[in-house]
Amino acid sequence: MSKKVYYIAGIVVAILFVLLIAGSMHSNREAQQSTDMSKPTFSSKDTKAGGSYAAAKLLPSLFANKPLQIVTKPFSNTFKKETELHKSGNVYLIVADELFLTENDVNSLLTYVNNGNELFIAVNKMDPSLNIKLGLVTKLPDDGGDVKRGSQAYVDTLNNIHVSYRYAGPMKERYFTKADTSITRVIGYSTNEHPNFVRIRYGKGRIFVLLNPYTFSNYFILHNNNTEAFAIQMSYLDQVASNIYWDDFYNTQKASRNDEFSEWQVLLRYPAIRWALWLTLALMLLYVLFESKRRQRVIPIKPVVANSSLEFVDAIGELYYQQQDHANIAHKMMLHVLEYIRNRYYINTNQLDAAFAELLAHKSGAEREQVARMVRLLHNVQSNGYVDSEFVRELYRNIQLFYINTK
Secondary structure, eight states: OHHHHHHHHHHHHHHHHHHHHHHHHHHHHHHEEEEEEEOOOOOOOSTTTTTTTHHHHHHHHTTTOOEEEOOOSHHHHHHOOGGGGGGGSSEEEEEEEEEEOOHHHHHHHHHHHHOOOOEEEEEEEOOOHHHHHHEEEEOOTTTOOEEEEEEEEETTTTTTTEEEEEOOSOOOEEEEEEEOTEEEEEEEEOSSOEEEEEEEEEEEEEEESSSSGGGGGGHHHTTTTTHHHHHHHHHTTTOSSEEEEEEGGGGGSSOOOOOOHHHHHHHTHHHHHHHHHHHHHHHHHHHHHHHHHEEEEEOOOOOOOOOHHHHHHHHHHHHHHTTTTTHHHHHHHHHHHHHHHHHHHHHHHHHHHHHHHHHHHHHHHOOOOHHHHHHHHHHHHHHTTTOHHHHHHHHHHHHHHHHHOOO
């Protein structure tokens, strides 16, 4: 297995390890928060006191067993993609501590309601821009308005409803001080009998705003017979709605955001996952740096291929010259050079005459006179002519010149 495969495998293991730790940290953080009612999550998946698991499970039974559809993206994004939201007869629920909406979210929500749908908002603090659009003014006490033992009253003269339900959990005393009475009707009161639950007619649909999201918490619903309170609270909505949507996005928002929202923001809002992503990016960068350094090694210069034929002639010449065997030296040199000529230029070397010399000079690119002189010397060796040491040196020089000057 190559080093590259080991590098990649190591990085993948590191990423998985980091994400596992990040997920564990995130889960522990959510569990710790959800056990404290002062920091509720209002999540449909949270089974702790501050979660809304019980409410999410009860909802289908209150709407003719219609399945609950969980939404985890901003409403403006969902509204663009979900064609059912453009029709009428739908119910959309938002439960959060504080509601942060963009301009696109507000416009999309109002368009959705105007088409003949219902919107239920249960929060401690409303979004200011939506408050202005609906003509609402809310009272936010300077001291926080916390009530240790809260209650929620429901009023509906048309259906003869006037009940109140208590629970031992906390409640923030938020209420409405101003509303457009031509379209707004009070249908609920806080612990101190302030209006905190209203129904607003908007276009063809209706908007419900409840300044007490704790009525959706597991702590409230599972206390005594408060499931009845939850059923009454939902009875104001259309019981034969086409689709029921539960929003699990806004209950995770801790600050306002702009309209250029992306799915990355969902991940980056959690510190543990944010650190995991940054660490993963750092590991990938280190891999690129080290891998590029490993690949950029100096390439050694490849030596020029030596002329083995010339080296062979030198070696043979030295061997036989020392033994004064001149005829044998010349014969060996002739055989080797003729073999070289046949293999490189494909010329018949049986006849070492003027025609052979002319053809060899043409193909090799060497000087004609030099080639002709070498061929005459070779012919002398071939015909067993007189050979002495001076002849051997002359033959050697001519063959060497031929090797050097050939192409």
